[in-house]
Amino acid sequence: MTDNNIKEIENLIKIISRLPGLGPKSAKRVVLKLINKREELIKPLTNALAQVYKNVVRCENCGNLKSVNINCICLTKNYDQICVVENIADMWVIENTGIYKGHYHILGGTLPTFEGKNNKKGLLIDSLVNRVKKNSVKEVILATSATVEGQTTAHYIQDSLKDYKVKITKLAQGISVGTEIEFADDGSLLSAFKNRSPIITN
Numbered sequence: 001m002t003d004n005n006i007k008e009i010e011n012l013i014k015i016i017s018r019l020p021g022l023g024p025k026s027a028k029r030v031v032l033k034l035i036n037k038r039e040e041l042i043k044p045l046t047n048a049l050a051q052v053y054k055n056v057v058r059c060e061n062c063g064n065l066k067s068v069n070i071n072c073i074c075l076t077k078n079y080d081q082i083c084v085v086e087n088i089a090d091m092w093v094i095e096n097t098g099i100y101k102g103h104y105h106i107l108g109g110t111l112p113t114f115e116g117k118n119n120k121k122g123l124l125i126d127s128l129v130n131r132v133k134k135n136s137v138k139e140v141i142l143a144t145s146a147t148v149e150g151q152t153t154a155h156y157i158q159d160s161l162k163d164y165k166v167k168i169t170k171l172a173q174g175i176s177v178g179t180e181i182e183f184a185d186d187g188s189l190l191s192a193f194k195n196r197s198p199i200i201t202n
């Protein structure tokens with residue numbers, strides 16, 4: 001890849017090209033920039049990455065990121081609404097719209113559609129049920145994607161919560177079928193949130 005085939009550089013380009021939005025070409029540009037600014041960029045970046053690696057973990061209760069030494073907000077504050085999303089990117093998108101200011105629950109993915117519902121793949125569904133139980137939550141907003149997997153997951157959660165006195169709502173139309181929350185535009189997301197509808201259970 002480089003004229004002298006420096007293996008350290010090739011390795012770095014390979015890693016960086018795995019980041020979202022960066023193909024091999026832009027990864028190469030990033031690496032060149034880094035090398036040209038060794039002191040200003042490589043040093044602080046190495047340090048910042050090490051800090052994140054060491055100190056940032058996923059909360060086992062709500063799935064959000066937290067500092068390793070600090071209690072997660074989900075354990076220290078009371079709340080009566082939880083918005084359930086598939087991943088952190090989805091939460092950030094909803095946060096950006098400013099329409100919802102409550103707590104989140106980040107599942108960490110979706111249930112596989114065909115492998116049977118026993119395969120929860122480490123999704124934080126049991127802990128969601130616990131949070132609902134412990135905090136006397138009044139509303140759970142299911143903001144999973146309008147994909148088959150997202151909807152399968154929403155159904156499973158709805159079923160898991162059927163014994164609790166909690167209102168379950170899901171995002172309304174506006175998010176077209178097949179759209180992942182992360183890629184929905186703000187307008188659609190706002191209208192889907194505003195018009196969220198209760199899920200009727202029998």
Ligand SMILES: [Zn+2]
Binds near residue numbers: 061
């Ligand atoms: Zn938490």
